[in-house]
Amino acid sequence: MNTDPLLKINRVTKSYKTRGKVFDALDEISLDIKEGEFISLIGPSGCGKSTLLNMVAGLEDCSTGQIVLDGMKIEGPGVDRGMVFQSHALYPWLTVFDNIMFALDCVMKDASKSEKEALANRYLDVVKLTAAKDKKPGEISGGMKQRVGIARAFAINPKVLLLDEPFGALDALTRGELQDELERIWEEDRRTVIMVTHDVDEAILLSDRIVVMGHGPKAKVLDCIEVDIPRPRQKAELMDDPRFTALRKKLVGMLSDESIA
Amino acid sequence: MSVSTSKTMAGGVGLPDKTASANRRSMSVNTKAFLLFLLILISGGAIWELVVSLRLLSPLIPAPSLILSQGFELIRDPFYSNGVNDAGIGIHLLASVQRVLTGFLLAAAAAVPLGFMIGMSAVLSKAIDPFIQVMRPVSPLAWLPIGLALFQSSESTAIFVIFISSIWPILINAIFGVRSIPRTYLNVARTLEANRWMIVRKVYLPATLPQIVTGLRISLGVAWLVIIAAEMLIGGRGIGYFVWNEWNNLDIANIIVCIVLIGLVGIVLDRLLSLVEKRVKYEH
Ligand SMILES: Nc1ncnc2c1ncn2[C@@H]1O[C@H](COP(=O)(O)OP(=O)(O)OP(=O)(O)O)[C@@H](O)[C@H]1O
Numbered sequence: 001m002n003t004d005p006l007l008k009i010n011r012v013t014k015s016y017k018t019r020g021k022v023f024d025a026l027d028e029i030s031l032d033i034k035e036g037e038f039i040s041l042i043g044p045s046g047c048g049k050s051t052l053l054n055m056v057a058g059l060e061d062c063s064t065g066q067i068v069l070d071g072m073k074i075e076g077p078g079v080d081r082g083m084v085f086q087s088h089a090l091y092p093w094l095t096v097f098d099n100i101m102f103a104l105d106c107v108m109k110d111a112s113k114s115e116k117e118a119l120a121n122r123y124l125d126v127v128k129l130t131a132a133k134d135k136k137p138g139e140i141s142g143g144m145k146q147r148v149g150i151a152r153a154f155a156i157n158p159k160v161l162l163l164d165e166p167f168g169a170l171d172a173l174t175r176g177e178l179q180d181e182l183e184r185i186w187e188e189d190r191r192t193v194i195m196v197t198h199d200v201d202e203a204i205l206l207s208d209r210i211v212v213m214g215h216g217p218k219a220k221v222l223d224c225i226e227v228d229i230p231r232p233r234q235k236a237e238l239m240d241d242p243r244f245t246a247l248r249k250k251l252v253g254m255l256s257d258e259s260i261a
Numbered sequence: 262m263s264v265s266t267s268k269t270m271a272g273g274v275g276l277p278d279k280t281a282s283a284n285r286r287s288m289s290v291n292t293k294a295f296l297l298f299l300l301i302l303i304s305g306g307a308i309w310e311l312v313v314s315l316r317l318l319s320p321l322i323p324a325p326s327l328i329l330s331q332g333f334e335l336i337r338d339p340f341y342s343n344g345v346n347d348a349g350i351g352i353h354l355l356a357s358v359q360r361v362l363t364g365f366l367l368a369a370a371a372a373v374p375l376g377f378m379i380g381m382s383a384v385l386s387k388a389i390d391p392f393i394q395v396m397r398p399v400s401p402l403a404w405l406p407i408g409l410a411l412f413q414s415s416e417s418t419a420i421f422v423i424f425i426s427s428i429w430p431i432l433i434n435a436i437f438g439v440r441s442i443p444r445t446y447l448n449v450a451r452t453l454e455a456n457r458w459m460i461v462r463k464v465y466l467p468a469t470l471p472q473i474v475t476g477l478r479i480s481l482g483v484a485w486l487v488i489i490a491a492e493m494l495i496g497g498r499g500i501g502y503f504v505w506n507e508w509n510n511l512d513i514a515n516i517i518v519c520i521v522l523i524g525l526v527g528i529v530l531d532r533l534l535s536l537v538e539k540r541v542k543y544e545h
C-alpha cells in the first residue's frame with residue numbers, strides 16, 4: 001500500500017486584509033493526511049478551522065505555503081474534494097433528488113441519465129431519505145437536510161471529504177443519530193475525511209486522529225492525538241470505555257486552557 | 262435600491278385575513294367586509310346623486326345614474342370601428358394594453374440579461390449604480406420628447422416611453438437579486454466545478470427568479486400608469502387619448518367610466534404576474 005500522504009498541508013499561513021489592517025489568522029500549519037484517514041479539526045471558536053478547510057476546498061487561497069492533494073498543488077475548488085457545508089447549502093428550488101442530481105450532472109458529464117439517477121437513488125438510500133426524495137429542502141427537517149448534504153458529497157465520489165461542523169446546527173438527539181450514521185457510512189468504504197467540529201465526543205467517535213488547534217491570531221496546531229479505539233464504534237458503548245474517558249479528559253483540558261489563554 | 266418599499270407597492274394594501282375577535286358573530290370577516298363595501302358604494306353613490314341634483318357641484322360633474330347609463334352605452338359594443346376617430350372603448354383599451362406589453366416585454370428582454378451581467382460583477386454594479394440612481398426618480402414622460410426626436414413616430418414613442426418606465430424596476434431587481442445570492446450557493450457550484458453556463462442556468466436564474474418577477478410586476482404597474490399620460494400627449498388611439506378626447510367633449514361621465522375600466526385592466530395585469538410570482542417562489 002502507498003504510504004505517501006494523500007493530502008499534504010505544508011507550512012500554510014493565512015492573512016486577511018480588512019480596512020488596511022492585516023490579520024494573521026493561521027500561522028504555518030503543517031499536516032499530513034493518509035488515504036482513508038478520518039481527521040477531526042478541533043479548536044476554540046474563531047481559530048481558523050473553517051479557513052483551513054476552505055483552503056483545502058480551494059475556496060480560499062493560502063497566503064503562503066501550499067496544499068498538495070495526490071501530488072497536485074491545490075489551486076482552486078475541484079470535484080476531487082467533496083464539501084459538506086455547515087448550513088447544508090442545498091438549493092431550495094430543487095427537490096432533494098434534484099439537488100443530488102445537480103452535483104452528479106456537474107461531475108459526471110459523460111454518464112447517462114439513468115446511471116446518474118441510479119447513483120442518486122443509491123446514496124439517498126444510504127442516508128435513509130428515499131421517502132423524502134421529491135420534497136424540497138424547505139419541507140424537511142434540519143437533520144434531513146444535513147443528510148442530503150452528506151449524500152451529495154459522497155455521491156460525487158471525491159478523494160477527500162470536507163465536513164465543516166456538519167452537525168453543528170442540530171439538536172443533541174439528532175446529532176447523535178447522525179454521528180452514528182456517519183460512522184456506519186464511513187465504515188463501508190473508509191474515505192479520507194477532514195471534519196471540523198466543536199464537539200469532543202463527536203471527534204473521538206469518528207476520528208483516527210484529532211488535530212487540536214490553538215487560539216488565533218496566528219493559530220497553530222497544538223497537538224495531533226491518535227484515537228486508538230477499535231472500530232466499529234458505537235456512541236452508547238464508547239461512553240464506558242476508559243480510553244474514551246481518558247481522551248475526552250485530555251481534549252477538554254487542552255481546549256479549556258486554550259480558550260482561557 | 263429600495264426593493265422592500267417597491268414590494269409593498271406591488272402587493273397593494275392587504276387586510277389581515279382573520280382576527281379572533283372578528284369571528285365572535287356568525288358572519289365571516291369576508292361577508293361583513295363585502296356588506297360594508299356595498300354600503301359604502303351605495304350610500305356614496307346616493308350622496309353624490311343628491312349633491313348633483315341639488316346643483317351643489319360644478320355643472321360638468323355628472324350624476325352616478327348618468328355615469329351608469331353612459332357606461333352601459335360605452336361597453337355595449339366596445340369593438341365597433343368607424344374609421345380612425347370613431348372607435349369603441351375596447352379598441353382603445355386594447356391599443357393601450359398592446360403598447361404596454363410591447364414596451365414591457367422589450368424592457369424585460371433587455372433588462373434581465375443586462376441585470377445578470379451587471380450583478381455578477383461587483384465593479385460593474387458599482388459603476389452602473391449612479392446612472393440608475395439618477396434615472397430612476399425621473400418621470401418616464403420626460404423621455405417623451407426624446408422618443409419623438411428619435412423615432413418621429415407617435416407609436417414608437419409611446420412604446421419607447423413604456424420601455425423606459427419598465428426598465429428600471431426590472432434592472433434594479435435583477436441586479437439586486439444576483440448580488441444577494443448567498444455565497445454558499447455559489448460555493449457549492451464552484452466545488453462541483455460547474456461551468457459558467459450551468460451556474461447561470463441552474464443557480465443564478467432560479468435563485469433570482471422570484472426577485473425578477475417582483476421587478477416585472479412593479480414595472481408592469483408603472484407602465485400601465487404611464488401609458489395613460491403618454492397617450493394623452495401623443496394622441497391617435499389608446500385609452501389615454503380617449504380620456505383626453507372626452508375632456509375636449511366635456512363628457513365627464515365617459516371619463517369616469519374610463520377611470521374604472523383602467524383600474525380593472527390594471528388589476529388583471531397585476532394578477533397575471535402575481536400568479537407567476539407564486540409559481541417561482543421558493544422557501545429557504
Ligand atoms: N473573509 C475574512 N476577512 C477577514 N477576516 C476573516 C475572514 N474570514 C475569517 N476571518 C477571521 O479569521 C479567523 C478564523 O475564522 P474561521 O471562520 O476560520 O474560524 P473558525 O475556527 O471556523 O471559527 P468557528 O469555530 O466559530 O466556526 C477569525 O478571527 C475571523 O474573524
Ligand SMILES: [Mg+2]
Nearest residue numbers: 049050051164
Ligand atoms: Mg467555522
